[in-house]
Amino acid sequence: MSDALTLSWRQYRLERRMFWRNPSAAFFNFLLPLLFLVGGGAILHGNQHDLNKLVPAIAGMSVMSTTFTALAYNIVFLRERGVLKRIRGTPLPTSSYFGGVAANAVTNTALQIAIVVLAGRVFFGIGWPQDWVELIVFVVVGVVCFAALGVAFAHVIPNFESTAAYVNAVFLPVVFVSFYVFDSASAPALLRNVADALPLKPLIEGLYGAMVTGSGLSSNLGALAVIGAWGVFGLWFAVRGFSWEQRHG
Amino acid sequence: MRGLSKRYGEHEAVRGIDITVARGEVFGLLGPNGAGKTTTVEILEGYRARSGGEVSVLGHDPGRRSRALRQRIGIVLQSSGIYSYLTPREALRHWASFYPSPRDVDEVIALVGLQEKAEERSRTLSGGQLRRLDFALALVGDPELIFLDEPTTGFDPAARRDAWETVRNLRAGGKTILLTTHYLDEAQALADRVAIVKDGRVLAVGPPQELSAHPSRAHPPGAHPPGAHPPGTARYTISYRDANGERIERQTEDPTGLLNELTAEALAKGERLEELSVGRPTLEDVYLELTADE
Secondary structure (H helix, E strand, O other): OHHHHHHHHHHHHHHHHHHHHOHHHHHHHHHHHHHHHHHHHHHOOOOHHHHHHHHHHHHHHHHHHHHHHHHHHHHHHHHHHOHHHHHHOOOOOHHHHHHHHHHHHHHHHHHHHHHHHHHHHHOOOOOOOOOHHHHHHHHHHHHHHHHHHHHHHHHHOOOHHHHHHHHHHHHHHHHHHHHHHHHOOOOOHHHHHHHHHOOHHHHHHHHHHHHHHOOOHHHHHHHHHHHHHHHHHHHHHHHHOOOOOOOOO | OOOOOOOOOOOOOOOOOOOOOOOOOEEEEEOOOOOOHHHHHHHHHOOOOOOOOOOOEOOEOHHHOOHHHHOOEEEEOOOOOOOOOOOHHHHHHHHHOOOOOOOOHHHHHHHHOOHHHOOOOHHHOOHHHHHHHHHHHHHOOOOOEEEEEOOOOOOOHHHHHHHHHHHHHHHHOOOEEEEEEOOHHHHHHHOOEEEEEEOOEEEEEEOHHHHHHOHHHHOOOOOOOOOOOOOOOOOEEEEEEOOOOOEEEEEEOOHHHHHHHHHHHHHHHOOOOEEEEEEOOOHHHHHHHHHOOO
């Protein structure tokens, strides 16, 4: 329905405008991964093998931070402030609202991936991605997965004050274990199994294949399946448990 | 509006409320905190599912949350936030796009008196200004029916008068308004009819002046709360200063008789009844009487 699409577009434009007006959102979404990239790049300077792994790892983390982290924050905040409840009382279709919100997150992810790819090309000697199709497929599936998980995770967070604690309790361990296992061939089997079962390391592997080795989509189908499975799980919980208002007490 | 009635199972929050609001009417739900006012209104607004009874809002069942209904209602919640990085004008323009025939944004800004803040980020607005924005956002879709849940709680007296003026203007424009409040003067000042609600039940329904004049008539049949006062106990108050300058207050259901008696006595003694006044029972008397814990 075109009307619902128009409203989705309007919501998207509004989200973009608000995003640029919120300095902390802009910082966490753009500057933080860039700082990681610069810091990691400085440490690994001259070691092309490690730089080849750093850039896709940061790209994967960017997908997670622009969707999972950003959406969990946003939804808890809007829920607690009563903005969601207000929107719920208007004729704005739910699909249009979430369409706009999701498109906003996707834009941030796309911008970040573009920055990371560009930085890889210009500063880290990686060159342009080998397989654009694989890159796009993994980014899209990763966005859907982590966005859904972010919305689902917002249900678990009781109030805005504790959002940082909850989000970081998930984000940091997932990033560390995924980075470590991805980088180190000698990681313990237990950690390796954990990282392989979580969605971030498969995403990084897919991005690595796309950006560095050009191994092709077909060699990373297992990774894609893991991300997809988490996406289905996330979507199910995101839709089922969604709450438009703050629970009391 | 076809009228709305609802009865609500055995749920403790709302226990069998039955109300019909006419088109163009300002209807007040009056009751202490926790009486079930907000629960009732939130069922009508489509936020909560009812556990029993029948509800019709503008011919729709609000429980189905149809978009057609939401295009025709405006909601001012007790408390609800707004995007802090938007200006009131931006928020209103966005909200207006949800509705098929919205009002002019500048007109709505003027209506609620937010002109000088229209271009400022919402985060810089004061509590009162945010409440005006609440009104504006509810009105920008040009709704037929407006829900106001405790619209002036926390207002200073001047802001209350302004809000009241807005409500009166809406009523003059033919809008139907369902208002909840725990302020008696607000119900008295704004509502064409009031329902006094307590413990999820309606204790009395009627125009505020009639409720106070004939509290007994206000009771719907069979709706006496257990242990309530017998009808007609809200009395006229006659007060004056006697010859010793002492203030006397007497309650009666028959002010004419008592006045006749008092004045006859005073005339006979050659005294004056200084500061004589007859007080009609106010809505407050009725309210306090009905909602008193036995």
